[in-house]
Amino acid sequence: NAGVTQTPKFQVLKTGQSMTLQCAQDMNHEYMSWYRQDPGMGLRLIHYSVGAGITDQGEVPNGYNVSRSTTEDFPLRLLSAAPSQTSVYFCASSYFYEQYFGPGTRLTVT
Amino acid sequence: GQQVMQIPQYQHVQEGEDFTTYCNSSTTLSNIQWYKQRPGGHPVFLIQLVKSGEVKKQKRLTFQFGEAKKNSSLHITATQTTDVGTYFCAASFGNEKLTFGTGTRLTIIP
Numbered sequence: 437n438a439g440v441t442q443t444p445k446f447q448v449l450k451t452g453q454s455m456t457l458q459c460a461q462d463m464n465h466e467y468m469s470w471y472r473q474d475p476g477m478g479l480r481l482i483h484y485s486v487g488a489g490i491t492d493q494g495e496v497p498n499g500y501n502v503s504r505s506t507t508e509d510f511p512l513r514l515l516s517a518a519p520s521q522t523s524v525y526f527c528a529s530s531y532f533y534e535q536y537f538g539p540g541t542r543l544t545v546t
Numbered sequence: 547g548q549q550v551m552q553i554p555q556y557q558h559v560q561e562g563e564d565f566t567t568y569c570n571s572s573t574t575l576s577n578i579q580w581y582k583q584r585p586g587g588h589p590v591f592l593i594q595l596v597k598s599g600e601v602k603k604q605k606r607l608t609f610q611f612g613e614a615k616k617n618s619s620l621h622i623t624a625t626q627t628t629d630v631g632t633y634f635c636a637a638s639f640g641n642e643k644l645t646f647g648t649g650t651r652l653t654i655i656p
Binding site for chain 2: 471495528534540
């Protein structure tokens with residue numbers, strides 16, 4: 437099993453550009469989530485999904501969209517990138533309670 | 547929103563000394579999880595505590611959940627260089643979402 441995979445590992449965007457961060461898991465987990473990690477602020481929940489076709493907002497959803505068309509994939513879309521979205525983004529999946537995190541995407545918005 | 551306070555933010559210890567990090571909530575928690583993130587890595591699940599007053603041990607790590615289910619601690623006995631990293635608590639307030647603490651970064655002085 438590959439576990440949770442994320443692409444790309446690094447990305448630089450200009451303000452106003454859009455992009456999609458990819459996340460996939462091969463463990464057949466129903467629950468998936470996106471977090472952003474900023475220095476001194478821990479991990480903050482952006483969006484989450486309890487199954488295919490179901491998504492909900494987390495703590496910091498503004499500026500981000502998600503969809504869940506399959507159990508395996510949970511992409512995160514930045515609609516119009518802003519410098520405040522410079523961060524490390526982690527995708528996670530879980531079956532019961534233990535969350536499995538991907539390796540992260542380091543995003544810089546200039 | 548519901549928050550979890552984690553202290554201290556940083557801890558520098560001599561190798562062989564003990565280390566403790568604390569998480570506190572003003573609201574009763576359903577359960578609390580602990581994660582470890584090595585420098586440059588992603589969070590890795592350590593344990594979940596569910597019951598009031600619960601104590602669990604993993605080798606040199608001792609996890610406690612308060613009687614009122616509003617606080618938790620992680621204690622490491624006789625730290626080793628392999629313990630370096632940031633330790634996060636993550637709380638559930640009764641739904642599937644997790645709220646992470648801000649983390650305690652542990653550095654070891656050899």
